[in-house]
Amino acid sequence: MAYGRAVPGSVQSIERAAAILQVVAGSGGTLGVTDIAEAVGLAKTTAHSLLRTLLLVGFVEQDPATGRYSLGTALLRLGSSLDTNELRARASNWADALAARSGHAVRLATLSGDEVVVVHHVFRPDDSAQLLEVGTALPPSSALGKVLLAHSHPHTGSRSGPRPPAVAAELGEVRARGWAADRAEANPGFGGIAAPVRGAGGLVVAALGVSGTRSALFDAAGVPRPLVLSMVIDAAHAVSRELGAPGA
Amino acid sequence: MAYGRAVPGSVQSIERAAAILQVVAGSGGTLGVTDIAEAVGLAKTTAHSLLRTLLLVGFVEQDPATGRYSLGTALLRLGSSLDTNELRARASNWADALAARSGHAVRLATLSGDEVVVVHHVFRPDDSAQLLEVGTALPPSSALGKVLLAHSHPHTGSRSGPRPPAVAAELGEVRARGWAADRAEANPGFGGIAAPVRGAGGLVVAALGVSGTRSALFDAAGVPRPLVLSMVIDAAHAVSRELGAPGA
DNA sequence: GGCCGGCGTCCGACGATGTCGCACAGCCCG
DNA sequence: CGGGCTGTGCGACATCGTCGGACGCCGGCC
Structure with a gap:
């Protein structure tokens, strides 16, 4: 025809x-x-x-x-102009929905060199005063940081060579189960749960996560609350689908 | 105007x-x-x-x-579909040079779903009859396969879930040292050495490697011959630089 | 609540453009 | 050397793309 x-x-x-x-x-x-x-x-x-x-x-x-x-x-x-703005554009609806459904603040982060940088931030849906964190670097021990480092070069985040075995092991677990947690051990007050966001090539291009108090995100044994965890994973998968990730 | x-x-x-x-x-x-x-x-x-x-x-x-x-x-x-063409275009000169310098056949492979697919092949620079392997899938146990699986989702290549611990451990070592070897144990005759090729985002987008007889690539103890190993790593780094990989 | 400005969208006239047949030069192969 | 196939250029003309005018919707302002 x-x-x-x-x-x-x-x-x-x-x-x-x-x-x-x-x-x-x-x-x-x-x-x-x-x-x-x-x-x-x-x-x-x-x-x-x-x-x-x-x-x-x-x-x-x-x-x-x-x-x-x-x-x-x-x-x-x-x-390939799917740069940070594009990532934000595609993620923002899902981030908004995740914040609304979970009641927690939501952040999207990418790696910039060795730094874990917040590129999008949805406030916790309440009246509390909050600080916009877009542009700030998070510690590698954050949930978002763990996700991004788990899917990066083994030397990323460690200038002197390979990561310490305990860190490498934890990041291996993050890769295996598809999410990371920060139980607020290193930074008392707020913890987080994050999951990887994949691009069209199937590789991890960002991490999406919630942050909140330890008791709101984890039970007494430190296990993530299943409902919150599934919301985060579902939202990250949805963003991955929008980015054209295979099998997402 | x-x-x-x-x-x-x-x-x-x-x-x-x-x-x-x-x-x-x-x-x-x-x-x-x-x-x-x-x-x-x-x-x-x-x-x-x-x-x-x-x-x-x-x-x-x-x-x-x-x-x-x-x-x-x-x-x-x-x-993103241009990526493979772009990859081949940028890699082909280095692949040619690697074949010439090492005297071995050179292949470039990417992951396509769970399969390790050859996207570029430079014949061993001699008069022997050889078969063009572009488009063919390699086993995960090949050096190229190990590199690609080492930098992929932990479930890639294993339909039933996480990889067996021995495989996961070996792939962890591949990630740590930045190259993989196939000592022709599973496929007697030809072995290989491969290294990761990174894209602009720093993530592994392909693997570049040589293939040859076990004795040509490894010493009696199965350790890669240092000259060949450094040629492969250098060539993979050069391709990564051309693709705009940070720190390559 | 009403008004206004700016937005995205629809319609149709018409001038300009895109389509494609024909022809040609170059290359490859038997 | 000739045939076949390729990519490319030219120009006629029928069709298409352009855009002015109009409209509905929405948000801001008074």
Whole structure:
């Protein structure tokens, strides 16, 4: 079927250009004009005209030796512009919902070098005075810190080489069970529970967690309250799905 | 300046759509139709018409509550599907050099779900008949497989849950020392040495390694020959630098 | 509560553009 | 050397994309 205007009122050449990009992406490598034209059902000269413009704007590249086309770096830059703001945009609804449902403050953090940095903060839904923590660095012993370090290079957070065995063991457990806890041992007053957020490639790109008093988050034995834990894991999975994480 | 046809013979609406995407990406969040129209110098209804099609093909998304636009997941998926091509392009020179210097075949692999898939293969630089392995899956016990599994979710490669303790321990060692070896125990004949390749976010996105006979890669005690090992690690680090990995 | 400004969206006229047939040069292979 | 296939350029013309005008909605202000 020729790639005509699939939807009335839509801009045909943008639909066609998008179809071409999907085909080139799906090829996993490079494709020639003739293959692309056949794949999207267009005349070869039509496909060539569209490719010429996609080449101009950097959405495709062309191997001068073979004449074949592949996806271009401008598209890569757009696709990977999922920077902190994008992460925040996708996470904010789920963070809001998590705060509302759990009654706790919610924070989203990423690694910046060796630092665990808060990139989004939803206040505890009550009238208490709170401090916005966006931009601040958290200690590695925080729940968010443990999640991010658990899914990072083993030397991250330890300038002198591998982590101490006890730390490495705990981070291994964090990886195994898919969440981390901070029972407010090192920082009396507030603890936290956090879970990993994965990106399109399946790798951990952030951590999402709640913070609250020890008694609100853990029972007397220090075990996370199951309802709060499942809310955190569910919210982190939901954000991962929005980021296109496989199997999330 | 109105966004007319910047280049004669180019498809104007594709140029305009690309400009809109750049503007939305550069905003770091969301933008309204009016802002986008002003930024690209078009009439509001023109910008709206283009955005409607970009919305249709998934290149932008619209917040139904506010009407504001952000980059869409179809575009983000295109960007991430480029990763393998980008990876191969950046790795191929170093892979060629590693093959030449080491005298061994070189392979680059990534994880695809639970599978270890070869995405680039440089033949051993001699006259022997060899088989191109791009696209094939390697066993988890291969050096490349160990590297990738070492830096993946602890359940990856094990459908029934966490990995057996011996496997988990070995993968922990792989993480700690930054390379993996396959001493041809499970697959007599050829062994391998591999190291992780990190992306811009610092996370492991691929593994680069050599394969050869056990005696060519290891001494009698099964210790990797230091020259070959350092060549592999250096080449993986060089590829990581090209991918913008921090500290590589 | 009413008014106003700005927003996103719809409609349709029409001028400009995108489409594509035709042709050509170059390359590869038998 | 010739045939087949490729990517690319040119130009006619039918179709499409552009955009002015209008409208409904919403939030802010008085």
